[in-house]
Amino acid sequence: MKFLDECKIYIRAGNGGGGAVSFRREKYIEYGGPDGGDGGKGGDVWIEAVDGLNTLIDFRYHQHFKGETGVHGMGRNRHGHNGADTVLKVPVGTQVLDEDKETLLVDMDEAGKRVRLLKGGNGGFGNTHFKGPINQAPKFANPGQEGEERWIWLRLKLIADVGLVGLPNAGKSTFLAAASAAKPKIADYPFTTIAPNLGVVDLSTNERFVLADIPGLIEGASEGAGLGVRFLGHIERTAVLIHLVDGAQDHVGEAWRTVRHELETYGEELGEKSEILVLNKIDALDEDERILKAEELAEASGAEVRLVSGFTGENVTELLREAYALYRRRKAEAAGDAGLAEDEGWTP
Numbered sequence: 001m002k003f004l005d006e007c008k009i010y011i012r013a014g015n016g017g018g019g020a021v022s023f024r025r026e027k028y029i030e031y032g033g034p035d036g037g038d039g040g041k042g043g044d045v046w047i048e049a050v051d052g053l054n055t056l057i058d059f060r061y062h063q064h065f066k067g068e069t070g071v072h073g074m075g076r077n078r079h080g081h082n083g084a085d086t087v088l089k090v091p092v093g094t095q096v097l098d099e100d101k102e103t104l105l106v107d108m109d110e111a112g113k114r115v116r117l118l119k120g121g122n123g124g125f126g127n128t129h130f131k132g133p134i135n136q137a138p139k140f141a142n143p144g145q146e147g148e149e150r151w152i153w154l155r156l157k158l159i160a161d162v163g164l165v166g167l168p169n170a171g172k173s174t175f176l177a178a179a180s181a182a183k184p185k186i187a188d189y190p191f192t193t194i195a196p197n198l199g200v201v202d203l204s205t206n207e208r209f210v211l212a213d214i215p216g217l218i219e220g221a222s223e224g225a226g227l228g229v230r231f232l233g234h235i236e237r238t239a240v241l242i243h244l245v246d247g248a249q250d251h252v253g254e255a256w257r258t259v260r261h262e263l264e265t266y267g268e269e270l271g272e273k274s275e276i277l278v279l280n281k282i283d284a285l286d287e288d289e290r291i292l293k294a295e296e297l298a299e300a301s302g303a304e305v306r307l308v309s310g311f312t313g314e315n316v317t318e319l320l321r322e323a324y325a326l327y328r329r330r331k332a333e334a335a336g337d338a339g340l341a342e343d344e345g346w347t348p
Contacts, residue, residue, distance in 0.1 A: 014042030016144025042120030043067025253300030
């Protein structure tokens with residue numbers, strides 16, 4: 001399945017059905033009169049977040065979505081039935097943006113969330129609706145209202161708890177494969193990963209989180225170099241970042257600074273997220289090299305450095321447990337801040 005995380009589509013609600021102009025004419029009925037029914041309402045356009053989807057690829061080949069038109073009213077006071085609604089099923093984490101690609105209309109951040117995007121037009125009144133003591137035989141009816149329409153952008157931001165960042169070939173895909181049951185493409189060349197990958201990490205029965213691996217960043221990514229920062233949106237929702245640095249390269253400090261610069265340039269508070277700094281591929285280093293590279297990285301970042309090998313699995317479990325504990329702590333703090341804000345807003 002191809003990965004698509006952004007697309008533009010056209011949506012239109014259904015038109016309302018027109019009211020009918022009809023008169024009752026039956027043998028042996030002395031008095032007739034208007035009996036035109038009302039038209040049915042046009043179908044709405046809804047969007048729903050569902051589990052089991054992780055791409056917007058379906059919207060590449062089908063880009064126009066319309067609600068059904070309401071049925072016109074008929075004689076004998078028969079009302080037309082309402083048009084069927086159209087439901088767009090999208091992955092959890094999809095954002096709906098206006099045509100300007102900046103105004104956020106709705107964030108589908110929970111499974112089962114359902115929002116009406118457009119309302120269908122109301123059905124028109126039949127001539128029965130207009131009869132009265134003055135005009136007892138109206139010969140007119142209302143047409144149905146037109147449905148709403150607009151162009152929108154769908155942008156997917158995957159829901160993950162912990163994100164992996166680093167330069168190309170830092171070993172992120174190997175680490176993801178070692179930490180979860182995910183099977184990302186792994187090869188000995190840069191930009192092996194060209195689309196985000198997700199993996200579920202199971203530490204125990206009650207210890208589970210989602211780990212996201214995005215394509216590697218290079219210097220100038222914020223200006224469009226390489227794959228740019230197109231995929232950084234997929235780690236905006238994460239609580240913790242695991243920053244992998246290739247221990248086999250010459251300048252580990254410079255590698256850390258390059259990625260940090262791109263994260264901070266991107267914005268959206270990525271530069272402020274909790275970060276666990278990791279020297280990866282230590283299986284390729286002897287003891288002295290491990291110490292020297294770790295010291296260089298610690299001096300450049302001013303942070304504690306963890307030594308890990310995604311290839312052999314050395315220290316992977318310990319790192320995942322640390323990431324899980326930090327993720328739980330950040331989530332608890334966020335929930336506490338939200339509860340505090342609600343309490344402060346309440347007055348007797």
